[in-house]
Amino acid sequence: MKFRWTSVAWSIAYLLLLLSLSTPLLLITTLFMIIPAVVLFTTLNTKQFIVHVLPILLIVGLITPIYPVIAVYFLIPALVMGRFYKKRASAMSTLLAGTVTILGEFLLLLLLGTALFNFDLSSYVNDVLQMVTSPLSQLGTANPLISDLNFTSEDVNKISIMTIQMIPMTLIVSSFMIAVITHSIVRPILNSMEYAVPKLKPAREWRLPRSFIWYYLLGVIIQLLFSGSDSSYMTMISANLLPLLRIGFMIQAIGFFFFVAHERKWNKIIPILLAIPIILLPPLRIIGIIDLVFPLRAFVTKSKR
Incomplete structure (x- = not known):
């Protein structure tokens, strides 16, 4: 019942x-x-x-x-x-x-x-951007103090292409x-x-495969080689692969902080507070990359002994 x-x-x-x-x-x-x-x-x-x-x-x-x-x-x-x-x-x-x-x-x-x-989809995104930016451009034309709001058709097309790629x-x-x-x-x-x-799994066990480092290097190489080129396909790959991997590295860094907190018997609120800067300051994802490349967690365990 x-x-x-x-x-x-x-x-x-x-x-x-x-x-x-x-x-x-x-x-x-x-x-x-x-x-x-x-x-x-x-x-x-x-x-x-x-x-x-x-x-x-x-x-x-x-x-x-x-x-x-x-x-x-x-x-x-x-x-x-x-x-x-x-x-x-x-x-x-x-x-x-x-x-x-x-x-x-x-x-x-x-x-x-x-x-x-x-x-x-491309035309739809372009039309929506034109509809959104048109009032802003008119406002910028009417007020010289905010002239930076002027959007040309070329600007809208560039934003449209970037949006489609993402x-x-x-x-x-x-x-x-x-x-x-x-x-x-x-x-x-x-x-x-x-x-x-x-x-x-608990956050302290969150770990990415080490192969993600090679994927990241591949994305960086693609971005360097095809940045500004006419190869929209390769540009789209780097525009999507790198942000996804960066999110993964942020998760890896958060997992590392929870691991350290668990090993050191810290208060549970501490890793949560440490995770906030990782989310707000994306460059701190380097901690996740280091944790993935080097055996940081093994060092923490050994130093505990």
Whole structure:
């Protein structure tokens, strides 16, 4: 009975989230859209899951025919992550599966938009930038004190190209963040429902493969060789590879601080305070690079003895 009423409550929450798509809250609720479906799929068998979800799709379909399509779009990663939870897969495997699925849907959406509706992402981004910068340029023309706000067509085109080049990284980071948010909320919920799932490794164990250093060097070489060249493909690789690796090095540095705090028996708040400068001052990611190249953690362990 406990699980039946809990499932009904999550079905209602799922319905409310789908209905929120017609409100200004959709930018926020979209981040949590996968959660109810993951909980339902993980805790119910397939037949029970269909019984709970099908009425929701029918209700939202009566309101707006496009809503069931959106619901199915979010159901796919929910089913994938739920399947991994049912198999008691590791937390990282579940996160990667969810990230890859969400990313694949993003790419499929772009592909279908281009193939079926002649959607041109480059033109769309350029048009949006023109719409945003036009009032600023007019304001700069009217007021000489802020003349730096003038944007020429060439400036807008350059910004547009840079934006397009950064889209792959944006999609990857967005997909990963949605998966992380989902896991962070779903895991304690499933635990409270006596359905234990593995948790992520503690922060002190966060470590990247050492091969990431070579990837970083490759990205730097590509950037040096093709900076300012006409090879947009190679420029796009470096524009996305390097920022992603830098984020990884920041995570490595944060993991190092938590490792030191654990070994030295520091207060738990200290590594959190040390992690803040890493996030706010990106050059400090060099600590993560050093930790990856040299056995810093082994030195900390030895010096402790």
